[in-house]
Amino acid sequence: xxxxxxxxxxxxxxxxxxxxxxxxxxxxxxxxxxxxxxxxxxxxxxxxxxxxxxxxxxxxxxxxxxxxxxxxxxxxxxxxxxxxxxxxxxxxxxxxxxxxxxxxxxxxxxxx
Amino acid sequence: xxxxxxxxxxxxxxxxxxxxxxxxxxxxxxxxxxxxxxxxxxxxxxxxxxxxxxxxxxxxxxxxxxxxxxxxxxxxxxxxxxxxxxxxxxxxxxxxxxxxxxxxxxxxxxxxxxxxxxx
Numbered sequence: 187x188x189x190x191x192x193x194x195x196x197x198x199x200x201x202x203x204x205x206x207x208x209x210x211x212x213x214x215x216x217x218x219x220x221x222x223x224x225x226x227x228x229x230x231x232x233x234x235x236x237x238x239x240x241x242x243x244x245x246x247x248x249x250x251x252x253x254x255x256x257x258x259x260x261x262x263x264x265x266x267x268x269x270x271x272x273x274x275x276x277x278x279x280x281x282x283x284x285x286x287x288x289x290x291x292x293x294x295x296x297x298x
Numbered sequence: 299x300x301x302x303x304x305x306x307x308x309x310x311x312x313x314x315x316x317x318x319x320x321x322x323x324x325x326x327x328x329x330x331x332x333x334x335x336x337x338x339x340x341x342x343x344x345x346x347x348x349x350x351x352x353x354x355x356x357x358x359x360x361x362x363x364x365x366x367x368x369x370x371x372x373x374x375x376x377x378x379x380x381x382x383x384x385x386x387x388x389x390x391x392x393x394x395x396x397x398x399x400x401x402x403x404x405x406x407x408x409x410x411x412x413x414x415x416x417x
Contacts, residue, residue, distance in 0.1 A: 217403060221407075226307075226409055228304075228408050228409040228410050229389065229405075229407040231404055231405070231406075234404060244404065274341065278343070278405075280403060285331060285348045285350075286333065286345040288345070289335075289342060289343035290342075291341060291342050292341040292342070
């Protein structure tokens with residue numbers, strides 16, 4: 187079974203702090219994705235990566251950056267957290283030719 | 299314009315009844331895929347079913363089936379004989395082929411439908 191883990195289930199940070207959300211997958215998948223989920227808005231793609239050191243902006247990249255130094259690890263970085271970044275963050279992984287994406291358990295981030 | 303539209307924010311259904319969750323999509327790409335995911339209160343996203351745009355038959359997976367009406371751009375999820383454990387958020391999603399960037403398989407999600415099964 188594919189396992190996708192995220193570093194924290196719940197996180198509370200203060201405005202202006204730098205925040206790192208880590209995602210690790212153990213199935214050697216090429217693609218990795220970061221989404222945020224907000225009520226009434228569904229899941230929106232922040233950034234994705236289809237290879238080590240490669241990254242592409244999704245639909246809402248403003249205020250975020252990412253890092254993929256190793257194939258199994260994809261980090262989402264909030265350079266200076268703001269209250270409007272309070273949300274559920276979901277990491278997902280997939281293969282080039284596969285159909286489904288596999289999701290991690292999510293990190294619920296609160297920025298005070 | 300919304301690429302994926304789920305018009306039912308919430309639904310209440312009696313246990314053992316069949317349920318249809320609506321999803322319409324918008325794309326000009328001839329090659330695309332449609333997905334349904336379930337999200338229980340625990341938060342994890344669980345893949346349920348997939349339909350490719352060129353698939354001739356409607357997809358089925360156990361109690362789940364996808365009513366794919368290509369001309370109407372509709373991909374409704376049907377759950378037969380609903381169970382209490384089916385209570386969850388359900389998301390419809392679409393993957394469009396991006397030939398400019400091979401291997402690039404982004405998903406666009408709808409806003410979800412919260413399904414509650416009543417005993």
